[in-house]
Amino acid sequence: MTIDNKLISYLEDLSYLSLADDEKVRLTGDLEEILNYMARLKELDTENVSERSHPFDNVNAFRDDEVMASFDRQLILRNAPVEEAGMFSSPQTVGE
Amino acid sequence: MKWETVVGLEVHAELSTKSKIFCACTTEFGGEPNSHVCPVCSGMPGTLPKLNRRVVEYAVRTGLALGGKITVNSKFDRKNYFYPDLPKAYQVSQLYAPICRDAGMEIEVNGNKKVIGIREIHMEEDAGKLIHDARNNRTQMDFNRCGVPLIEIVSEPDFRSGEEVLAYLEKLRETLLYLGVCDCKMQEGSLRADVNLSVRREGEELGTRTEMKNLNSFKAIGRAIEYETERQIKILEWGGKVTQETRRWDDDKGESFGMRSKENAQDYRYFPEPDLLPLYIDDEWLQRIKDSIPELAHGKRERYQRDFGISEKEALVLTEHKNISDLFEAVSAKSGEPLEAAHLLTGEIMYLMNNANITPEFLAVDAGKLSVLINLVISGKINRNAYKETLAAVFDADVDPDEYIAKQGLKMVSDTNIVGDAVKAVLAENTEALADYRSGKEKAFGFLVGQVMKKLGGTGNPELVRKALKDSLSV
């Protein structure tokens, strides 16, 4: 497949990334090469093969419904780039 | 040809577990911002989820109660999108193998019964809360609600009117309350519904639908359905096309608004959540969950009639809301007088609630105090007048019945001397009525009883009063 500008900007939107022009040129070429290489999986016959998303078949890892103390709020907010009134903060979202 | 409204509902119910779905933080509503938060639910780098077993059990319980098929091999998936209320930038949810499929619920509108199909029930985590500070042009993030467990109950597009939607929601709410899986407080957001709506000419193919969000009360849902139906019909009648989009309901303005197009063109890139193991619900576990399902409304209705001899009509009123049936069961257990308790709740308490404009979910009366009152009236310590008066005081001001009765002097007067004195005085003061009675006017007897009661401050033993009056008159 060929990677066009439209696909690159779609992937930028999905990933919330904005590539500089030189990055865009490089990644367009790279992605095309890599995806064409990946496409060789099409050769494999996988009919009736189930999808494996874990290395093992273990199931059911639970915890009991018990409450433990939460973290100190100052610790939670310690790495916040901007903190206001005990909350994380960003420029306004409404109306964007 | 007539227009027809077609509605499907997505109901989100917060499960009333103690701790969150993937960490041990409390699910308690409110609290200082970010005070119910840990590294896991705030999505700090390197943290991992660990599933709360009770979330699965509550979801299965709901699925079973709604007649659904439980998915034996279920699993979680990640739904990826960026939004500030979602700290990991993905929501752990279920797409490929939801916990329950093919459920349904019967509703009744204007005497017509109809089954609404429920396509699936799935488990997911709730998002945080955003506070918009318009003055400083900022949005602040509070993650207390992040990770509170949710089930999403997705109906088929089976509704044809707002009434049907409301009937379904009422019944669903009661069912969830009876199941004990959700406290269903819409004002706290623990029960929320998104409305998918389209219109068509009867008999035609389904039209283009819109999804409405931010519906915070049943009333808002009713209004929003009405508004959206009219909006779509107007567009189509003018030859336009309905755009498939998400719309936000503004209850103050009574209008909905299309959300920006970016939120409408979403590609969530769902894939199996690698940090959680798949679920396997074996027969034994399923049976244990089945056994844990509490008695639901119809079961209670039958039992009340069978075991207590309560009338069908009263049983219906008692079981319509879980809060009422809980109160009934508590009062009848404490007082040992189920019939009297049933009369009380379906009669006087309903009357007081109506007067005070209180809906069943907000009813808060002390069951112990009601039991005391019932025992007082049945054992003849107070009469019905005093019973009603004290009841009102308990209902309004949560007074202690014994203290109130003592203070107001409401104890029933059964002393024959006192009653006899009162009768004598009344006969002396009401010669006209006495004459009427003597001349055969039976009505005058009732008047005289009333006068004696009045003299006794309403607390006279009614039987004793009648007897004493009869005796005096027959002399």
Place this chain on the structure above:
Amino acid sequence: MFDLSTLTLAKLIRDREVSVKEAVCGYIDEIERTNNKYNAFITLAKERALERVEIIQAKIDSGEDLSLLCGVPIAIKDNISTAGLKTTCASKMLSDYVPVYNATVVDKLEQAGMIVIGKLNMDEFAMGGSSETGIFGVTHNPFDETRVAGGSSGGSAAAVAGKQIPLSLGSDTGGSIRQPCAFCGTTGIKPTYGAVSRYGLLAYASSLDQIGPIANNINDCAALFSLISGGDIKDSTCVSEKSFAFSENNEERMEGIRVGLPRNYFTSGIDSGVKEAVMSAVKEFEAAGAAIIEFEMPLLEYMVPAYYIIACAEASSNLSRYDGLKYGYRSADAKTLSEVYLKSRSEGFGLEVKRRIMLGSFVLSSGYYDAYYKKALQTRALLKDAYNRLFTQFDVIISPVAPTTAYKIGENIDDPMKMYMGDIYTVSVNLAGLPAAALPCGFDGDGLPVGFQLIGDAFSEEKLIRIARIYQNRTNYHNTTISAGRK
């Protein structure tokens, strides 16, 4: 001290012939002396270490037996969360991030009385095979400073090879422990998926990542593995019930051990120096009495595509949380929420990370999911079945770690396909969740170390380590490495 095995050093500390302070300060001096050469350390936690020294020494003096590595200094790859100590993933995105909690492995090490003295360099977010992509610069190979140390745990291997630290922790998603070990002549273990808790490992690809030990020999690795392995309530995928029990043995024979040799790993795309050294290891196994059984490894040409599809898909989701709102880098000139997201991420991530995020977004996006992601999961199922069959025939599989020895810094950085192909021998182990040990087995014509790997069946670390130990009992490459590293 620097030429002793770690277990010997640990014994001297326990016997109070060497103080904890001497050990820790000796290594800190060494790091300060040599770090400008190797650039293996991102953060040196001198004060934190010295505070711990006092506490641990007091415990040793009072006769408390904490563990067999008590008092020994250790350094940790900078993608493992350390409370109060910067954890950067070698990224601008996290260059000032100070975690508020410890990874489970860090808690376990500290309970065992080990002393964390620093955080180690790596490829940005563990995405790479050369430790060249991090914001703090390239890690240099102690054998030849003009060459890479490998990656992504390049700092973890280089620091051990360069005698800056006796032991380290790395992480392995597609070969990130084994390949730098091979490049730097150190020994490392990629444990079975689920043998070690991932809680606190800043995720790259959740279904593939695993933390493991790096040391100068398999005994030291095994000792460290015994401290970090075992179940963890916080990690649903950490399924092992008990931790690995350490024991030593002096065996030199391998009668009855069946070793699988994948013929097609040696036919093309492999450097002759690597091939010769690995084949000499095979000879050594044969000489020890093991049965060498050649076979054709199935699915070889599909392993790298399946790996990169799955790893990038998971990574694109795992790295979405770095959005400039809660922690990490926020662009200074972001005026709207969209700009906070867009600028913080675009400025905070390097090119390789962006490449993988976009690849991952692509393979999961609607319209491509079935052809790429689903297909890769099915390939993974086929591969897992193939390994299951193979381990009914073999006790271990012997294979090269990488097709080349350490290459020149900058040589492959602009050719992602070539970089990805360098993972051909390692990624299938992660896809199948298997354990593997990387061991040095000689040098190529340029005097650069060559490593090979032993791959075992799931949760067969005991057998794997025993066989690796017999090999090292019979050879001296792991010791040669030590003196070579000292020059």
